[in-house]
Amino acid sequence: MAGNQINRLSGKGLVDHGKTVSFQFDGEAFSGHPGDTLASALLANGVRLVGRSFKYHRPRGILTAGSEEPNALVELRTGARREPNTRATTIELYDGLDATSQNRWPSLKLDVLSVNQLATPIFGAGFYYKTFMWPAAFWEKLYEPMIRRAAGLGYPSKLSDPDHYEKSNAFCDVLVIGSGAAGLSAALAAAKAGARVILCEEDFELGGRLLAESDEIDGKPAQEWARAAAAELESLPDCRIMRRTTVFGAYDGGVYGAVERVSDHLPVPPEHAPRQRLWRIVAKQSVVCAGGIERPILFGNNDRPGVMLAGAVRTYVNRFGVAPGRTAVVFADNHDALRTATDLAAAGVAVRAIVDPRPQASAAAEQVAGEAGALYIRGGIENVRGALGIKSVRVKDAQGGTKEFDCDLLATSGGWNPALNLTTHLGGKPAWDSALSCLVPGEDLPPGMQVAGAAAGQFSLQACLASGEAAGAEAAKHCGFSPSALRRPAPAQDRAPATPVWYVENSRGKAFVDFQNDVAVSDVKLAAREGFRVPDHVKRYTTLGMATDQGKTSNLNGAAILAEATGRYLGAVGSTTFRPPYTPVALGALAGHHRGKDFRPTRLAPSHRWAEEQGAVFVEVGAWMRALMYPKPGEAAQETVNREVSNTRTNVGVCDVSTLGKIDVQGPDAGELLNRVYINAFAKLPVGKARYGLMLREDGFAMDDGTTARLAEDHFYMTTTTANALKVSQHLEFCQQVLWPELDVQTVSATEQWAQYAVAGPKARKVIEALLDAGQDISNDAFPYMACGKFTVCGGTPARIFRLSFSGELAYEIGVPARYGDALIRAIIKAGAEHGIAPYGTEALGVMRIEKGHAAGPELNGQTTAHDLGLGKMASTKKDFIGRFMGEREALNEAGRAAMVGLKPLNPKTRIASGSHLVKRDAQATGANDEGYVTSMAYSPELETFIALAMLSNGPARMGEVVKVCDPLRGNETLAEVCSAHFVDPEGGRLRV
Amino acid sequence: MRINCPYCGARGLEEFTYRGDATVKRPESIEESARDAWVDYVYLRDNPAGLHKELWHHGAGCHSWLEVTRNTVTHEITAVELAAKGR
Numbered sequence A: 001m002a003g004n005q006i007n008r009l010s011g012k013g014l015v016d017h018g019k020t021v022s023f024q025f026d027g028e029a030f031s032g033h034p035g036d037t038l039a040s041a042l043l044a045n046g047v048r049l050v051g052r053s054f055k056y057h058r059p060r061g062i063l064t065a066g067s068e069e070p071n072a073l074v075e076l077r078t079g080a081r082r083e084p085n086t087r088a089t090t091i092e093l094y095d096g097l098d099a100t101s102q103n104r105w106p107s108l109k110l111d112v113l114s115v116n117q118l119a120t121p122i123f124g125a126g127f128y129y130k131t132f133m134w135p136a137a138f139w140e141k142l143y144e145p146m147i148r149r150a151a152g153l154g155y156p157s158k159l160s161d162p163d164h165y166e167k168s169n170a171f172c173d174v175l176v177i178g179s180g181a182a183g184l185s186a187a188l189a190a191a192k193a194g195a196r197v198i199l200c201e202e203d204f205e206l207g208g209r210l211l212a213e214s215d216e217i218d219g220k221p222a223q224e225w226a227r228a229a230a231a232e233l234e235s236l237p238d239c240r241i242m243r244r245t246t247v248f249g250a251y252d253g254g255v256y257g258a259v260e261r262v263s264d265h266l267p268v269p270p271e272h273a274p275r276q277r278l279w280r281i282v283a284k285q286s287v288v289c290a291g292g293i294e295r296p297i298l299f300g301n302n303d304r305p306g307v308m309l310a311g312a313v314r315t316y317v318n319r320f321g322v323a324p325g326r327t328a329v330v331f332a333d334n335h336d337a338l339r340t341a342t343d344l345a346a347a348g349v350a351v352r353a354i355v356d357p358r359p360q361a362s363a364a365a366e367q368v369a370g371e372a373g374a375l376y377i378r379g380g381i382e383n384v385r386g387a388l389g390i391k392s393v394r395v396k397d398a399q400g401g402t403k404e405f406d407c408d409l410l411a412t413s414g415g416w417n418p419a420l421n422l423t424t425h426l427g428g429k430p431a432w433d434s435a436l437s438c439l440v441p442g443e444d445l446p447p448g449m450q451v452a453g454a455a456a457g458q459f460s461l462q463a464c465l466a467s468g469e470a471a472g473a474e475a476a477k478h479c480g481f482s483p484s485a486l487r488r489p490a491p492a493q494d495r496a497p498a499t500p501v502w503y504v505e506n507s508r509g510k511a512f513v514d515f516q517n518d519v520a521v522s523d524v525k526l527a528a529r530e531g532f533r534v535p536d537h538v539k540r541y542t543t544l545g546m547a548t549d550q551g552k553t554s555n556l557n558g559a560a561i562l563a564e565a566t567g568r569y570l571g572a573v574g575s576t577t578f579r580p581p582y583t584p585v586a587l588g589a590l591a592g593h594h595r596g597k598d599f600r601p602t603r604l605a606p607s608h609r610w611a612e613e614q615g616a617v618f619v620e621v622g623a624w625m626r627a628l629m630y631p632k633p634g635e636a637a638q639e640t641v642n643r644e645v646s647n648t649r650t651n652v653g654v655c656d657v658s659t660l661g662k663i664d665v666q667g668p669d670a671g672e673l674l675n676r677v678y679i680n681a682f683a684k685l686p687v688g689k690a691r692y693g694l695m696l697r698e699d700g701f702a703m704d705d706g707t708t709a710r711l712a713e714d715h716f717y718m719t720t721t722t723a724n725a726l727k728v729s730q731h732l733e734f735c736q737q738v739l740w741p742e743l744d745v746q747t748v749s750a751t752e753q754w755a756q757y758a759v760a761g762p763k764a765r766k767v768i769e770a771l772l773d774a775g776q777d778i779s780n781d782a783f784p785y786m787a788c789g790k791f792t793v794c795g796g797t798p799a800r801i802f803r804l805s806f807s808g809e810l811a812y813e814i815g816v817p818a819r820y821g822d823a824l825i826r827a828i829i830k831a832g833a834e835h836g837i838a839p840y841g842t843e844a845l846g847v848m849r850i851e852k853g854h855a856a857g858p859e860l861n862g863q864t865t866a867h868d869l870g871l872g873k874m875a876s877t878k879k880d881f882i883g884r885f886m887g888e889r890e891a892l893n894e895a896g897r898a899a900m901v902g903l904k905p906l907n908p909k910t911r912i913a914s915g916s917h918l919v920k921r922d923a924q925a926t927g928a929n930d931e932g933y934v935t936s937m938a939y940s941p942e943l944e945t946f947i948a949l950a951m952l953s954n955g956p957a958r959m960g961e962v963v964k965v966c967d968p969l970r971g972n973e974t975l976a977e978v979c980s981a982h983f984v985d986p987e988g989g990r991l992r993v
Numbered sequence B: 001m002r003i004n005c006p007y008c009g010a011r012g013l014e015e016f017t018y019r020g021d022a023t024v025k026r027p028e029s030i031e032e033s034a035r036d037a038w039v040d041y042v043y044l045r046d047n048p049a050g051l052h053k054e055l056w057h058h059g060a061g062c063h064s065w066l067e068v069t070r071n072t073v074t075h076e077i078t079a080v081e082l083a084a085k086g087r
């Protein structure tokens, strides 16, 4: 049990020393304190080795103290909640936390695949492209499984995620991103001016670097100042503080994407609370105060556990009260890192040496070294000893002499880079600041965005405070507020010019640039020798910056090596392109509630509950759930369909047709509008009559069909196919608002307002008559085929009745306001009982429409014209209508075009598969011989044969010909006779009785 | 992206559907002489880098067709009008 926290600095930092939290890493029990991250707690317990690298399985430790961490990735939690590749540096410690190291086998300390290191020549730059080029067949069987086994990250749980995720919107005047010195100042300035402010902080604690430094502001410790600033913000009415919330992307129109880790710091989300919440924040102005990311200086074996960034070392000492080592060496090219030596010494850590690779000696560094009891050496790190954790470093001084220092911590810093990713998400390019030797936000920022603090290259504390306050006030001003005068003057120019050193020449062993993808200095140099010059190309070739950290600690070092290797100025080389998300976002958060059965809402027909009671089988049609069939116990599916069809054709059946699109068209010009959207005439349709109509797209191809009834002089009621209801509604709105705004007409969807049932069969009239209130006449004379009218049923319920038939039988469609839908289906069944009524589903409906040769979705497939559907004669020649001109093009009216016919197999028991292709009887099934295709098929119980609808070249002229039906997918070929598509009752006598 | 609907105010992109160029005009004539105009209307579109007048439908809102002037390079929207203006 290593629970004694040997590296904890008693009483130091912001963790709660009075409370203890237990956790496990690789099955071993440890303890930490509330306020720790997993990384700080591991370091407190003396654990330095936390993972193995992606390609070479090299032992790796903790490099940073933030979301930029490339190395310390672990699998967090177990079972269904296991989450791979989480950064130990951002995981908030909780009681019972269980984490496992990744990419090692059989154990972290003994890893068999670390032999990959010996094969490094194979895994060099572009190894994917070079090594595994051929033979191609080897990819699937050999190379890919090998790479997948050897190279990789953690494994996701394959169980369904038990937690849920939310999406939410937020609106504000000023969005402040980051809560360090600049962010807190910006938020205070904007909020105090009266602006509605949202402050987002990815950490669980406000303060940013203020938590990590031993700074003072206004005479008090920086941490105290941060706490007071946070308290003041909390007290302001229009300031919302969002902790544990990463703003990961900037989008058009002042929209920002953010993810809030609501419950990630708890073992299990509280009841009804999501694990994470995805935010869309709409902000008039934003101030990016995302801080900076330190860059390392690269040298041989710089990836060994115990090598850390100098700023991260200060974070562990000052914020978490942890000494990441007992004996340290600092290797840095800048003043900022000297603070690490000072803070370590103050915490009782022995600092052996400050190694400075710059060409000129630094008096300041020499002084700090003296105060910390360290040697000051100008030179570089030549090598590091200790594979599982460093034991010593060898320093080569400027005169060429070498000296070995025993140490277990090497703090390195090559300066800081602004975290400017959000400033480039809309395509702006960062600019090179030659004095600071880093990229800074460019001129072309997203509209309404300002940048302050380290993210803007304002690295000193005073500059952070001043630039934050100024940006917050400016943002408030842009939103129409009047901020008070600025309290903090911008400091006199204190930008210390940098003398960057990117890597140590001629050090021993591999010097890694990108730790997570195992890309070394030598790989970048190789890519340069092979002709790569653009950072984005080098990225793809070497994989530098392509890992889950997106190269936060490595991109600029990579570009610098590339610049040197190609003899160019670093500022001219440019950078890779930053894209959202800034840090990885779980797919679960992006999906929110839209998963499983909630992927999209389903719409239920008015008879749904009743149909469920009948044991209906349902099918998704668009967004609707429709009854497919109503099987009786012991019935096979085909038996059910046959029974439903036969019963409808001999007695009476009922089908819910509410899902058909229904559109109310009203106004003096309603008839004129319909005249222009249908190919046939509607303006003169008498009141009380319905008519079948076909509408085309403007290019002449069929778009949709349905019947439209005239309920009054200025009132039409249109139906569309279920699938096209929205499309047709939008089309009518386009016609009415964009094409012909002069027409006095309005359209509105009424699909959900009306429940509608088709009652079909020889006994249909008896059923409807039983429902009608007294004194209403629907006899054939009073209410003939294609009549429509308003009635009352069941004791005063208003109803619209249409004498329409899709089945080919005597039929009525009866519609009532949707709230009566459930009652009406029950009333219909009751009234029809003595006539043998039975419900039928969409399957039987489909059989009957195929028997009648009615075109539906499979025929209205976007490739067919009115001519192809056999409806060419319907088109009016007296008026313009949508699709008329283009529909009259010669090629769309050639006899040789595939047009709709019926097919009967020579053997009635042979099923013809939809999608089969047609060739001449004796022709080979080749593309060149193709003459058409089967669109729909069914078994006709009335004709006792399989039948089909097909589009066949010159079809209507080929009645009686036998063609070959080819189904190459299933390897079937069969012969069928071409016939009229009107299989049953071709004269339509049954409709008119 | 957000579109400032004259009826509904600024709303998120997902409430709208895109149709395309708002400047094309449906030919009045269906005579053979209008053939080129019809081909232009149905098939030919400019693809400018810069300001583009285009039609958007507010399907999850007021069902208005809108004429939106958008910069295709920056997505900046400079004007939104009802397509059925003047009525």
Ligand SMILES: [Zn+2]
Pocket: B005, B006, B007, B008, B009, B058, B061, B062, B063, B064
């Ligand atoms: Zn609207």
